Amino acid sequence: MSRILVIEDEPVIRTELRRLLTRAGHDVAEAGAVHEAEADHELDSFDLILSDLRLPGAAGTDIIAKAPAVPVLIMTSYATVRSAVEAMKLGAVDYIAKPFDHDELLLQVERVLREGRLNRQNAALKREVERTYAVNGMVGNCPAMRDAFERIRKVAASPATVLVLGESGTGKELVARALHAQSPRRDGPLVAVNCAAIPEGLLESELFGHEKGAFTGAQTAHAGLVESADGGTLFLDEIGELPPPAQARLLRMMQDGEVRRVGATRSRKVDVRIVAATHRDLPKRVQEGAFRQDLYFRLRVVEIKLPPLRERGEDIPALAKHLLEKACQRLNRPPATFSPEALATITTHPWPGNVRELENAIERAVILADGPVVTPGLLALEPGGNITFETHELPEPGIEGSASPDSLEEYFRRFVLEHQDKLGETELARRLGISRKALWEKRQRLGIPRIRA
Numbered sequence: 001m002s003r004i005l006v007i008e009d010e011p012v013i014r015t016e017l018r019r020l021l022t023r024a025g026h027d028v029a030e031a032g033a034v035h036e037a038e039a040d041h042e043l044d045s046f047d048l049i050l051s052d053l054r055l056p057g058a059a060g061t062d063i064i065a066k067a068p069a070v071p072v073l074i075m076t077s078y079a080t081v082r083s084a085v086e087a088m089k090l091g092a093v094d095y096i097a098k099p100f101d102h103d104e105l106l107l108q109v110e111r112v113l114r115e116g117r118l119n120r121q122n123a124a125l126k127r128e129v130e131r132t133y134a135v136n137g138m139v140g141n142c143p144a145m146r147d148a149f150e151r152i153r154k155v156a157a158s159p160a161t162v163l164v165l166g167e168s169g170t171g172k173e174l175v176a177r178a179l180h181a182q183s184p185r186r187d188g189p190l191v192a193v194n195c196a197a198i199p200e201g202l203l204e205s206e207l208f209g210h211e212k213g214a215f216t217g218a219q220t221a222h223a224g225l226v227e228s229a230d231g232g233t234l235f236l237d238e239i240g241e242l243p244p245p246a247q248a249r250l251l252r253m254m255q256d257g258e259v260r261r262v263g264a265t266r267s268r269k270v271d272v273r274i275v276a277a278t279h280r281d282l283p284k285r286v287q288e289g290a291f292r293q294d295l296y297f298r299l300r301v302v303e304i305k306l307p308p309l310r311e312r313g314e315d316i317p318a319l320a321k322h323l324l325e326k327a328c329q330r331l332n333r334p335p336a337t338f339s340p341e342a343l344a345t346i347t348t349h350p351w352p353g354n355v356r357e358l359e360n361a362i363e364r365a366v367i368l369a370d371g372p373v374v375t376p377g378l379l380a381l382e383p384g385g386n387i388t389f390e391t392h393e394l395p396e397p398g399i400e401g402s403a404s405p406d407s408l409e410e411y412f413r414r415f416v417l418e419h420q421d422k423l424g425e426t427e428l429a430r431r432l433g434i435s436r437k438a439l440w441e442k443r444q445r446l447g448i449p450r451i452r453a
Helices: 011-023 034-040 062-067 079-087 102-133 145-153 171-180 200-208 242-254 281-286 292-300 315-330 341-346 354-368 403-420 425-432 436-446
Strands: 002-008 027-031 048-052 073-078 094-097 162-164 189-192 233-237 275-280 303-304
Touching: 002 011, 002 034, 011 027, 011 102, 011 189, 027 034, 034 062, 073 079, 073 102, 073 162, 079 094, 094 102, 102 303, 145 171, 145 303, 162 171, 162 341, 171 233, 171 275, 200 242, 242 292, 281 292, 315 354, 403 425, 403 436
Parallel strands: 002 027, 002 048, 048 073, 073 094, 162 275, 162 303, 189 233, 233 275
Antiparallel strands: none
16 A cells, blocks of 8 residues: 655645545545645655645645655646646656546556656665675675775776686676676666576577577577676676687677677677676686687786685685575574584685585575574585585485595586486586586586587
């Protein structure tokens, strides 16, 4: 139920409006003038103010400045272009002319209320994203992280291209979000693309778009992700996996500020800031001929290196506590703490999966915990080892017993090879307790090719 304040000096019209809006399901309050509304009501508590333009004393538009967070719809018997324009200039969301049709008024009221709800939802979502991803408050105080923070601060306001380097799971997307949030483009889109997750045959179409009929199955024209990021930031994760044809298109786009859809004869202007990331050794990829040297130089205008978690020393306990608090909030669990033994285990673990592995281990512990204390057993970590898999977590035919820490990679290899012909990548990743991206990265590292349909 929405709260609406009607400011109208004619009692008959005011009563009629109250009845109409009440029947439509709204909670309606009344006032005969601006000073009366201000004296009798908390203006910020309303979802909409419906005010006549000409009132005793102050004009109806004066209420706009007194309730800046509330949309104001102006009613006027003087439905001239001049009065409407003046009302809109002062901040009214719209106006309606008297005498008005009841259905027209209700439609206009519903539209304004709906837009107000969407604005509040967007603001809440933005706050939630900032809180979840800690865009302006990344946790860390070691020298390497302080250097990363300082570079983010210096480069964020510029349009410079940034290359973020670091092992998988170190938080490279967080850096991209921080750069975007602190830049003049913060109100534009941030489009994140995992170059390794899109099939090679579709990558150019997904990134740069295509015209109708450009290839078999292109039934309609399609704007690519680069165009979607126009006016904002394009984050290209795992840029080292970009195939050569897409590398050439990306280089041309960065040089000319234009993008040409697949099958198009003309280019389109785009204004996009590029942030790229990789865990690969790009100079080595250049030497091997797998990555264009000119694109590499275009990307590394500014480099930001993220240290692996095992090298962050005293940051680890602070980061773990931050992630524990975040997990409890996200999972709607009461606040929890680590036992001294759990904190010691976290501090000594090598964390090959870095922050992502730590976050996953903590989230699992919060889910399994029966009380407010997280113990080493809930984390399922071996000091100096890897996550241990228990047989009841992965019940699969053909797998005998659970994998010991020193044979985890062999367990992974065996599990994937035995089940990849029956399970899709999403289900394989779910049963292994990792993300699809982590599954792909581990396949690459262990040389386990993916079965092509």
